[in-house]
Amino acid sequence: MTKRMGCSLARFLTLILIGMLAIIQSGCGSAQSDDDNASIDNEKVSISSVAGKSNVVIFTPSDGISITAHTPLNKWAKFTPLITKALTDKGFPSKSIRVKTDASLDKQREDIENYVTDQLLTASTETKKHTVLIVAPVTPEHSGNEQYGDYVSSPSDLANSSSEKKTADDSTTDAQNDDERKEEKSKAAADAKAMVKALKKAQQAGAHTGLLANSLDDFTPDFFVSMSTAEQIGTLQAHQLVSKLALEKVTADHPKSIEILIPFSEDGTGSDSSRIFASEAFKGIWDTLGPYFKDGRAVSASNTLGKQSSEKDWKKVSFNASKTSDVREAINTRLTGGSKDAQPHHVDGIIAMNDFVSSGVVEELTSLKYSGSAADVNPEIDVSGIVSSLTSKRNLNRQAVPKPKDSKQNSNDADDVPKVNDSNNMSWPIVTGYGSYLDMIPYVVNGKQWMTGMENIQKLSTDIADAAGTLVAEKPLTDCPSISSMPINGTTTNVIHEEAMAISAGNLKKTLIEPGYISLADAEL
Structure with missing residues (x-):
């Protein structure tokens, strides 16, 4: 009898010890989880606090005036407000975010040169390294993508406006048109080179750069946002x-x-x-x-x-x-x-x-x-x-x-x-x-x-803001889940890419209406 009671007591004490160990381990696990969460929260606070002292300047092509609904939703006028909102959500002050639109590559080049020379290079070292320039290069007129929207990525020779690529089945054009085209391309190539020179100066001064949709020859930005190609x-x-x-x-x-x-x-x-x-x-x-x-x-x-x-x-x-x-x-x-x-x-x-x-x-x-x-x-x-x-x-x-x-x-x-x-x-x-x-x-x-x-411009906007926040916090872009490495113009580059959205009646509500791109009335629902 005494022996059986002793065994029962031993089993009872063993169960208590197992339970106590489980509680202790659970507590340790919980503390570790809390530490991890705290680390993540601190990182977010760190990026947000730095972003609060930072500047972002966005240069995009101008959309032109549209008074008809017969126009794509793929417009810069739709995209840039989403980028601005994503940046403010990331902690960048709205007053420190500027958007500049230009109708021509020549004018865009001039605006970038003026900003870099007159404002960036004269700023303090701290301001320079907390500045992000995001540029969507203006593409040549008649580039073939006008009916698709504003930010279709062009082939590299197209984006840099300096190629004379032709195919065997091309018909010859008259000499006057040919000369005009060569002159136009020569001017565009000169503008692109001048823009690259200004952006390189910005990089050398400590600022960060990103390119949207189209690359520039002989220039590697901190990140490149790839859009859909033809x-x-x-x-x-x-x-x-x-x-x-x-x-x-x-x-x-x-x-x-x-x-x-x-x-x-x-x-x-x-x-x-x-x-x-x-x-x-x-x-x-x-x-x-x-x-x-x-x-x-x-x-x-x-x-x-x-x-x-x-x-x-x-x-x-x-x-x-x-x-x-x-x-x-x-x-x-x-x-x-x-x-x-x-x-x-x-x-x-x-x-x-x-x-x-x-x-x-x-x-x-x-x-x-x-x-x-x-x-x-x-x-x-x-x-x-x-x-x-x-x-x-x-x-x-x-x-x-x-x-x-x-x-x-x-x-x-x-x-x-x-x-x-x-x-x-x-x-x-x-x-x-x-x-x-x-x-x-x-x-x-x-x-x-x-x-x-x-394009999934809401997701792209969030990706761009994440990259900008990571850069001004002086953290590696590899920390951003949306970043991958790809060769652009022969150089390995940090690339942001999101698949274009295929939209039909079955997913219209999820893809266009719920994100706010269009209203129920627009869809006649």
Whole structure:
């Protein structure tokens, strides 16, 4: 009896000791967690206190006056207020944040030179190292990206305005236009070099620099904010089309009819720039759709593209898109051969590249009596699913292209797919665009336009503010989760990049309305 009581008491005391040890360990763990949290809070306070004594000057191109809703949401006038707000949230005083807009590279260069010479270089050492210059270089006029928005990243030779890159299929321009273009490029190159010289002086004085959208030759900023390129915009829309039309299930016996519209105007003043932009946009599309055309699963109702086509054939699908009537004429010719009496071809998908072009496409499809909406095509597939399955964390042009299956496989999967020559099938095609034009949002809602796109400028603004706060606190930018290292103009650079948002009726509320880009009324909801 005594022995059993002794064993019970021993077990009881053991349980008490285990419980006490658990409490002690829990307390230690809690204290460690509190220390970690305190460290993080102290770091935030440290950055905030330094930011409170710092200056940020933002130089961007001017938007110009817009009195119409037929314009992209991708505008500097939308972006810079978000950057300013993110900076104030980070602790930068609003009075210490300045925004300067310029209509030309020449004027922007002058403003940067004046600020660096008259204000920065005469300031104290402490002020210099607590100053951040954020510059979005003005790009040449007629660079080919005007219809996509203000901050599409241009190819490096485009951004630096000094390239004379041409392709074998270029037509010759008259000598006067050629001389004018060379003179314009020479002046722009001189302005860019002068701007680089001023920014290097700022860096040498201890200030920090960031570039938005476009790089500058022979200059490495503290960070570079990469925006979507022509190739990435083309890739984004092609991926959307591949998935929405379920091309991997299609056979060559029942192909999908796809038309590609590349807006391009060779006007003699910016033809090099617009040519490069248009050709790279088509490359992004063709890298994705090309395999389907080659094995016969995708065809062109207008026969502009086929099995033998390549990325060099971009001019076959390009057209002047200066006016909506140009777009309507182009798609009408593709679908009817230009004949008023012809029965329009069946078409499954149209890549319009931007919302200016898609607006003309929607108008002409309506006029030709196509009916239905994108909601009728594979309704179980939405943009959110496509984005999560096809986009990686980094650049869109590095994504793997969905590989077409053998055309002999899955022959039963497409038995209900209308053949291209089924002229009686006038169902509404999938139409893609980019830019999130305000007046096109209602068409995204009703499915006449399947998707549009725009930069995630709210997230980019937060990333920029994080980088600015980290720099003035004299901490490494590698502390910022949004920073990665990439080669820019041959030099390893700290890069901020966020994927462009693909927007459809299914995610419109989350992507545009809730963040405050548009209102319910704008979407006609």
